[in-house]
Amino acid sequence: MSYTIKDILRMQVAPALGCTEPVAIALAAAAAASLLPAGDIQRVELWVDPNIYKNGLAVTIPGTGGLSGLDTAAALGCAGGDPTLGLEVLAPVDEVVTARAMALLDAKLVTVNLLHDQVGLFVRARVERGGANAEAVIEVVHDNITSLSLNGEAVTGHPLLGSDVAGGKSELAEMESWLKERSLSELIELLDGLDDEDLAFLEEGVQHNLRLAEYGLKFDAGMGVGKTLDRLVRQRLLTRDMIQAAKILTSAASDARMGGVKLPAMSSAGSGNHGLTAILPIQAVAEFAECTDAERQRAIALSHVVTAYVKAFTGRLSAVCGCSVAAGAGAAAGVTLLLGGGAQHIAGAIKNLTEDLAGVICDGAKAGCALKLATAAGSSVQAALFALQGVNVDSGDGIMGVSPEQTMQNIGTLSTQGMIETDRTILRIMLEKQFSDV
Known part of the structure; x- marks a missing residue:
């Protein structure tokens, strides 16, 4: 099938x-x-x-x-x-x-x-x-x-x-088994099947997540990471470029969501924070790029597909921060496509992102996730810009594979096999803190 x-x-x-x-x-x-x-x-x-x-x-x-x-x-x-x-x-x-x-x-x-x-x-x-x-x-x-x-x-x-x-197997498991057998080029080719209904749905996701970001920038929500970054730009202590814009928008949305604001997020691969990371860096970059709405939506669709591909290997929940390695890879792929990159550039961006963020752990959902989303958003844009300039991680480095597919599969192996004890240790530390406060 x-x-x-x-x-x-x-x-x-x-x-x-x-x-x-x-x-x-x-x-x-x-x-x-x-x-x-x-x-x-x-x-x-x-x-x-x-x-x-x-x-x-x-x-x-x-x-x-x-x-x-x-x-x-x-x-x-x-x-x-x-x-x-x-x-x-x-x-x-x-x-x-x-x-x-x-x-x-x-x-x-x-x-x-x-x-x-x-x-x-x-x-x-x-x-x-x-x-x-x-x-x-x-x-x-x-x-x-x-x-x-x-x-x-x-x-x-x-x-x-x-x-x-x-x-x-569930319908999702069947689809993920099929997805894991696809090449990056085949994932990109899937975008040719987008119709007006799909583009409207993708835009609905943008608007959901933008509302969260706007709330985070306007009010004191969560840790206030996005609002603080925005303030630092206004004070001219930081510069609002593509990378900073992506960090501000994505972390502000996470501030609102992790702060309990009663607004829905458009999720990706089962996670609202994945959805923020998969969508908002591309939305931020679009403000700097010459692109149509359809091109922006197409880039977001690729981001969702790559996110789903990585999550098919790592599992829905793991010791590795999926916002970093899965949605981050998706955003890197989407930004690269939006800025005119081809399959080779997209492959390079995914590998760049993976080399940068593969070690980020997941220690539960909380206000501090906004910090990780800021990092993932900024790194996804940087990974794309590097790849477009010919800066790519060598396939012989660390856990990099000879192909982007192998690299993403290696992330899955790291998550499902290499970090089992790490996951247990993270939970044990969290439980010890919880019960010591009782």
């Missing part, structure tokens, strides 16, 4: 309100609660894989006035989340819903269990209400509900159910 650019965009790019790890938790809890009769929640229990735990531990949840935590996400999902909205499940959250969720937490009705040996994205939520209990399981993808049950009996044919991974 082969796939088109439309298929890839459909499966890899979607609006997401809030960090996708607590969102997945809220979605599972909301889905389970939706099966139950009305009444007061009696108990909520949660089981999650280590990377969901790591990424959902400290990030602010939108609409809550600054609350965070996996238990909080589950309580919010039960108290008022709308599971039919998918990754925007928390859109209905307001002060009333937050108060209900806090009551559940204060009564110690929410329990979170870490599945230390679980491999791959996994969330299981069990909710008790009205003398009944229901469960929902999410696997592989943040919004992929693979099973629902009510009082121990499987619920089939429910509209909330996604791909059935128990019977074989």
Whole structure:
């Protein structure tokens, strides 16, 4: 089976309100609660894989006035989340819903269990209400509900159910297997299938992420990385060139998103921050380049495709910062295409970016991610500019491959094999800090 650019965009790019790890938790809890009769929640229990735990531990949840935590996400999902909205499940959250969720937490009705040996994205939520209990399981993808049950009996044919991974590969896994067999030239050729509907969808993603950036530049959100960089430019301590513009726009959007602003991001490969990194550096560079809207949108499409390609090798969640090595590589490819580069230049840009940022770890979603997104955005533009000037990392260096495909595959090997113990160590440090504060 082969796939088109439309298929890839459909499966890899979607609006997401809030960090996708607590969102997945809220979605599972909301889905389970939706099966139950009305009444007061009696108990909520949660089981999650280590990377969901790591990424959902400290990030602010939108609409809550600054609350965070996996238990909080589950309580919010039960108290008022709308599971039919998918990754925007928390859109209905307001002060009333937050108060209900806090009551559940204060009564110690929410329990979170870490599945230390679980491999791959996994969330299981069990909710008790009205003398009944229901469960929902999410696997592989943040919004992929693979099973629902009510009082121990499987619920089939429910509209909330996604791909059935128990019977074989999910649709996403099939697509990623196909994607991993493509060459860079074939990935670029996919762009020829873009139609007006695709371009409009890509532009919708730009507008979602620009709204977050505009909020981050206007208000004190998150760490204020983007706003600070912008201030330094205004003070003439920095110069607003392509690289700085990309850093400002991307980090400002991350400031807003990680700060819990109730605005959706257009995600890429299952992550809102990936979506910010894949889109906004290209948008920033377009302000300096002579290009049409269609050319800009085409470059963003390539960025999403390359991001998806790298994530197919690294997995949805890992010890390596995907914003750096996956979305960063996508942005580098897109910027290069936007500035007139061909396949050889794009290959060079991806390798330049990988050499620069391959060692950046993921230590969970939090306000400080804005710093990493600033770095990834700036490095993606620099990698593209270097490649266009003939400056390329040698294939014999470090983990570089003889081809861009091999280089991206090596990143996957580094993530899935080389950094398993690193991931455990990161989580152990985070858990020690969490429980030492209790």
